[in-house]
Amino acid sequence: MADTDQLSAVFSALADPTRRAILLALAEHDATVTELTAPLSISMPAVSRHLKVLERAALISRTRSGKWRGSRLQAAPLRDAADWIDRYRRFWDSSLTRLAPVQAAERATDRIPDNREL
Amino acid sequence: MADTDQLSAVFSALADPTRRAILLALAEHDATVTELTAPLSISMPAVSRHLKVLERAALISRTRSGKWRGSRLQAAPLRDAADWIDRYRRFWDSSLTRLAPVQAAERATDRIPDNREL
DNA sequence: CCTTCATTTAACCAACGTGTTAAATGAAAT
DNA sequence: ATTTCATTTAACACGTTGGTTAAATGAAGG
Structure with missing residues (x-):
């Protein structure tokens, strides 16, 4: 620890x-x-x-x-742990179908030095 | 690990x-x-x-x-982790008010050798 | 090519985790 | 008092973790 x-x-x-x-x-x-x-x-x-x-x-x-x-x-x-993990829920649950493309787009353009398609 | x-x-x-x-x-x-x-x-x-x-x-x-x-x-x-933790949700969330006494009762009588009020 | 830049690997260290067996503790029962 | 039973602590082994600095790797750019 x-x-x-x-x-x-x-x-x-x-x-x-x-x-x-x-x-x-x-x-x-x-x-x-x-x-x-x-x-x-x-x-x-x-x-x-x-x-x-x-x-x-x-x-x-x-x-x-x-x-x-x-x-x-x-x-x-355990509640605290669940709460922490829950902040990532949007990355896996139902909205994934809807959100995923958006995230992918963000990821492709955002913060990556010179947009080298990481 | x-x-x-x-x-x-x-x-x-x-x-x-x-x-x-x-x-x-x-x-x-x-x-x-x-x-x-x-x-x-x-x-x-x-x-x-x-x-x-x-x-x-x-x-x-x-x-x-x-x-x-x-x-x-x-x-x-993270979903897997959340799922694991979720099995314990009943121990902390809203139903806690309603369930807690039942659990307490179970705990007082159940499995504890000779009911020594653990 | 030779250099530069991003990252990883190597070698090392101190601290920790997890298991063991043997001894200590502490309450209960005789 | 002494023994018995449940549990903890001690002492030990050994692998893992997480950090460091220095060297190696590997792609890009002059």
């Missing part, structure tokens, strides 16, 4: 398939580390550290109740 | 603020490495490598035209 900014932390957390699997599991229901580890073919310490990453990204919260530590999905940062 | 799966590559690419800045610039118009480097206070080789990361994630395509190599935004992978 190297960065501490929120969005970077979130995207970085999402960049790992194991962590995405964990979030998916937590979308079903809160779970303990042991429960999360079961289907994951990695050691419990490894899962524990994935959870720490998710927690730093504020994607989960953790509760303690005696022996057990529960993890709960916190989706707010 | 360590992983080669597409979604991981995309999220990993997005996890760096410099690369997000590059994508934002490319949302305006295609650009050369030099143009992209100008506002970025890092060296051109560094930018060149960021571009390679974005290219591996299929977030940009590159064209060559004589001396210049242009970069163009390719938003399709």
